[in-house]
Amino acid sequence: MSTGRVLLIECADRKGLIHAVTGVLLRHALNIVANDEFVDSESGRFFMRTEAEGSADTERILEELRSLLPEGAVLRFSPATKRSVVVLVSREYHCLGDLLLRHAHGDLNATIEAVVGNHAVLEPLAGRFGIPFHWISHEGKSRERHEAEILDVLRPYQPEFLVLAKYMRVLSPEFTARFPSRIVNIHHSFLPAFVGRTPYGQAAERGVKIIGATAHFVTDVLDDGPIIAQSVIPVDHTYAADDLSQAGRDVERSVLAKALKLVFEDRVFLCGKRTVILS
Amino acid sequence: MSTGRVLLIECADRKGLIHAVTGVLLRHALNIVANDEFVDSESGRFFMRTEAEGSADTERILEELRSLLPEGAVLRFSPATKRSVVVLVSREYHCLGDLLLRHAHGDLNATIEAVVGNHAVLEPLAGRFGIPFHWISHEGKSRERHEAEILDVLRPYQPEFLVLAKYMRVLSPEFTARFPSRIVNIHHSFLPAFVGRTPYGQAAERGVKIIGATAHFVTDVLDDGPIIAQSVIPVDHTYAADDLSQAGRDVERSVLAKALKLVFEDRVFLCGKRTVILS
């Protein structure tokens, strides 16, 4: 095991799990640098994330752990290489720009392979950073056809994650099923308030005093996937829908960046419809 | 006019309104200490709040203004006396306790005449502060009957405002219609997320990363009245519904206190389903 690898465990809870896991690591002369665990009392599931230092045989560690943990335990070491990512966009530049900036300076902890847009407007932005841009217009196409074209473009990249950086089209259940818990979306509202395409318009009409953004995994129900991160800013009666939209951009991109950092550092576990985020 | 009175104007917008209003105040030798105005572009309504110092004939000022402003203008000076308030509660102490504390130390800008509870549990708390408590149990009564009993108790106090400080029963449209824009409720979620009676349960189930509270005027649609103030706090996967409920209390009472301060200082105008809050 290379220095700084992360061990992730999820299984049914029972007494002695921490002792058992730390015992295996100790026998392999690994030093625990950080450790966090959580038991979801409702489902009785145990989650554990351990950063350890030292050099060891990860396969053998996993094997030993498997023999000690309850049947059905899910366990793995986080990969030693950066995650490969394709970003989907529409017209808005701020989230994509932020990701490209971080990526170019080594702060994303992932490799952006390409950008796919249903509009062409962000092609120059991707170009500034030397990232391939694929324009797959949706106009005059069925959703099925449009998504098939996107899948064709994605195929050579074999991306581990898709990031929807203000991609404004709804993906079909067939599409999302291909990337289970591997599509991260930024929704421009404080979910579950204002589901759908025009949250800022709805927020202006409702007269809310705070707006927000939500980064979540995409499931087959619109804006209903497990929430990874949320943030908000105060607004007031002087904000029309356009002002809310502009004010919301800073929140959107910082929430998306925060969520991706958690995901790419392997801190996010799924627990039913919720996420468990271990530090 | 006594020193520090506040003039409130609402009318159709047109050129020259600020000039006209400030001209009248100037002729009456009043000095403007603070001034805020807003035009809602959608409805074309003009809102203005002016704090002025000096001594003058308020009736005559209003008369002169009425002759200069568009027909249908609503204008008034805020009352020189404190607002009279009755607080409705159920079982939770934190919002009522906060209001009683502020009231006892002259920080509420209103007079709490009495507390009405559908449970008796907060009677001792009201008693600590020497405020009359009326227990009107709802058990075994129709909503109609229960509300009739509450109205009987309220009658001698003639309260200008009702404050629902975690009053956990839904009021009928007939009841709320008697206090138009004069009932302020604290709802324990970041509206419009999680309408209804169990927002913390819904929040736990949905796995949100932020919870909030909303103070709003009560209308005949549940949790749908114009929002006065909102605030939020971060939470995480370790919070069960009970933890969310406990964590939310601090937000609830500070949002309610903030909203009441705005209302009692006559800073809140209604503009359709929204509030305009002038500083």
Added chain:
Amino acid sequence: MSTGRVLLIECADRKGLIHAVTGVLLRHALNIVANDEFVDSESGRFFMRTEAEGSADTERILEELRSLLPEGAVLRFSPATKRSVVVLVSREYHCLGDLLLRHAHGDLNATIEAVVGNHAVLEPLAGRFGIPFHWISHEGKSRERHEAEILDVLRPYQPEFLVLAKYMRVLSPEFTARFPSRIVNIHHSFLPAFVGRTPYGQAAERGVKIIGATAHFVTDVLDDGPIIAQSVIPVDHTYAADDLSQAGRDVERSVLAKALKLVFEDRVFLCGKRTVILS
């Protein structure tokens, strides 16, 4: 050991500590409900807090742990009884009122034995809640003399903690030395900005756009003790020093309450001049 007791460990870091500790708990058939640990890389100190359920012989557990942990380890179970507290105040009611409210409704996790004020003005507030109030005026007395009188009053209560709830006098090093890490103060600024008696005046003069409050342990250097909790609110140019002071009250009391919750739940460790707060 009664259900829900908390084990606290602090010692020099070395490999295998978590495994050793969890092994002892396992042998005593205790179930770990929550667990958090931290290694301060600068000092090489290991901190661990464990909530366990089950019934066991705490003395024997501590003995076994002591034999396994590095020499000089500090370890204890948190006490089964509530902490005894005396609150020191001057003139401002909001922090004391908040503590008395929580205390009266079982939300403080401590017992307020008495309130001591260098002014008499808060005596009626303590009286509302049936808590003894001792007025020890400082006027015409040396600090030494004044503090000696306070110590006389404190003696019969034998308080484990002193809470300075806007107590506006500086305590001498001789006094604070009697309560090492057992005095919690709320300072009305975002430390280390604006040390001393008039932080809101300093904040107004400096024109800051955010103000805050800091709860910290008291040491013999003014406003320099380890920070437990901080919070802030936005302000603007319209706030004079008095407005800042009023706006700051809500922050002060919620930060103090938050810090005391952490302290009374035995979540706060000292690590040099800093605190380590385990969840």
Added chain:
Amino acid sequence: MSTGRVLLIECADRKGLIHAVTGVLLRHALNIVANDEFVDSESGRFFMRTEAEGSADTERILEELRSLLPEGAVLRFSPATKRSVVVLVSREYHCLGDLLLRHAHGDLNATIEAVVGNHAVLEPLAGRFGIPFHWISHEGKSRERHEAEILDVLRPYQPEFLVLAKYMRVLSPEFTARFPSRIVNIHHSFLPAFVGRTPYGQAAERGVKIIGATAHFVTDVLDDGPIIAQSVIPVDHTYAADDLSQAGRDVERSVLAKALKLVFEDRVFLCGKRTVILS
């Protein structure tokens, strides 16, 4: 006057100022879209910012206003053209990258003429956006000599504003005097806490639970200029100085962007050591 120009007035306060100003605008058939004013009670200064729509002779309006306002009044219309800006940087990319992104997409309300760095590392980033980059190394040069070289580079651009986007060298009073209230700096702490070069190191040592960033005008006293905007984020004991630095980046760039938006929209007045920010 073109549609949407902004009138800015600062003068000694006296009765009737708003009436006088709005009268002039009315006579010139201008419609007030937004209006904000403030009287600093300490200095007795009146500040007013008015957005008006319509077409009129701005010179004549200023002349008429000058004849009505107290002697010494400072008044102007904000320029019809975008402000010209040069950005100074050292090694960190996040603030510069953010400004370049906004600039490239028309969201900065200013024109970035060039970037000047005392290190060369950000030259490629400026290059991505087609903005000239000038590397003026400070190595082996006196501060006087280094600043003379910077001034030489700036001369042809005649920038109205300098933005210090994590420029890590202290500017001399002689240099800053050339750009009075025209240099905006982002300081990586919640001023006045942690003045100087290593705020995150100081913050880690002090064990604060919140860190922040401050955008301010540069004066000849280090980190002491009038504050334009501040923001904060929560941190805890697990953050070493490096972690604080990384966590602080998002705050730094969003605070800098917010401050520049206020400055470039002509919303920021100076009032002694403070700013007055009119909406």
